[in-house]
Amino acid sequence: MAMLQVDLRQLSGGAATTSATLAPDDPVFSVLAFEFAEPVEIDGVLRETADGNYFWRGHVYTAVAGECRRCLEPALQVIDEDIELLFSANPELLDDPSVYALPEPVMTIDVASAVREEIALKVSAFPLCRPGCKGLCANCGADMNAGPCACTTSGTTN
Numbered sequence: 723m724a725m726l727q728v729d730l731r732q733l734s735g736g737a738a739t740t741s742a743t744l745a746p747d748d749p750v751f752s753v754l755a756f757e758f759a760e761p762v763e764i765d766g767v768l769r770e771t772a773d774g775n776y777f778w779r780g781h782v783y784t785a786v787a788g789e790c791r792r793c794l795e796p797a798l799q800v801i802d803e804d805i806e807l808l809f810s811a812n813p814e815l816l817d818d819p820s821v822y823a824l825p826e827p828v829m830t831i832d833v834a835s836a837v838r839e840e841i842a843l844k845v846s847a848f849p850l851c852r853p854g855c856k857g858l859c860a861n862c863g864a865d866m867n868a869g870p871c872a873c874t875t876s877g878t879t880n
């Protein structure tokens with residue numbers, strides 16, 4: 723965690739490398755409505771911009787555990803994304819919902835919490851176990867990925 727909490731006194735106009743692998747059950751993720759199936763790998767650099775804001779550019783890799791919306795089998799959702807974060811204490815910039823607010827006085831930047839929010843935005847509420855999952859038969863509940871069920875072979879349409 724410590725490496726994702728950047729003390730800005732140590733940044734002093736330069737850049738700070740932020741890199742950590744967080745456990746799926748790290749407390750920072752406790753507010754999420756979903757669970758990770760793999761550790762969350764975060765790797766990036768935080769820089770102070772010329773206009774006094776802070777810009778983080780990095781990469782996140784993890785996998786989210788879920789259930790296929792069509793067939794209810796486990797559906798793993800891989801998150802493998804480049805992420806850019808802008809942190810600012812400037813009220814004019816904070817009208818933009820993609821900008822993370824910094825409370826004054828600005829002492830530290832919590833990269834982990836912001837990355838958590840970005841992951842939450844990228845996680846689908848409708849995961850599928852595979853592209854084009856055929857789902858369950860509405861009539862008998864059979865997994866249609868395993869092949870036609872008795873309903874379809876007897877001529878009943880779904």
Ligand SMILES: [Zn+2]
Pocket residue numbers: 790791792793794795850851852855856857
């Ligand atoms: Zn499925």
Ligand SMILES: [Zn+2]
Pocket residue numbers: 859860861862863864871872873874
């Ligand atoms: Zn059926």
